[in-house]
Amino acid sequence: MTSSPASPEDDVRFMRLALQEAIKALEQDEVPVGAVVVWQNRVIARGHNLTERLHDVTAHAEMQAITAASHDLATKYLPDCTLYVTLEPCTMCAGALFWTQMGRVVYGASDEKRGFRSMGGQLHPKTKLSTGVEAELCGDLLTEFFRSKRKK
16 A cells, blocks of 8 residues: 655654654764664654664664664565665665665755765665755765764
8 A cells, every 4th residue: 555645844844753763873872874764654653863872884764764664564576665764875775775765765864975866876866855855954974973082
């Protein structure tokens, strides 16, 4: 069953939930990126960066959320789901999103250096992409995190 398209207000609401996940990462001294997966207008999965805590370079917010969503729906394909993530996915995460056939990806801040768009990655051809939702809030959180790291 395909979900109805999200409204701009829904996009903001869900991105703010992803921001809450990013704050959890920040509180654990992880790069503050958060994600939620929405199916039929409800959050079925959440994730935030855990690369430091797990000593695992693949433990990105998107990967955590994709895994949780797949478990929740008992399927490896997620064409009726939307991923909200505070930062543009990297090529690894874009690859995982490709394989899950994620129906829609919504991200906040762009990543000019490591984002999938500048690195030649791609999403599934049927995946819809929306960018810049709460971009300033998402970007500011990352900027402050890295600024504090440089001061140490």
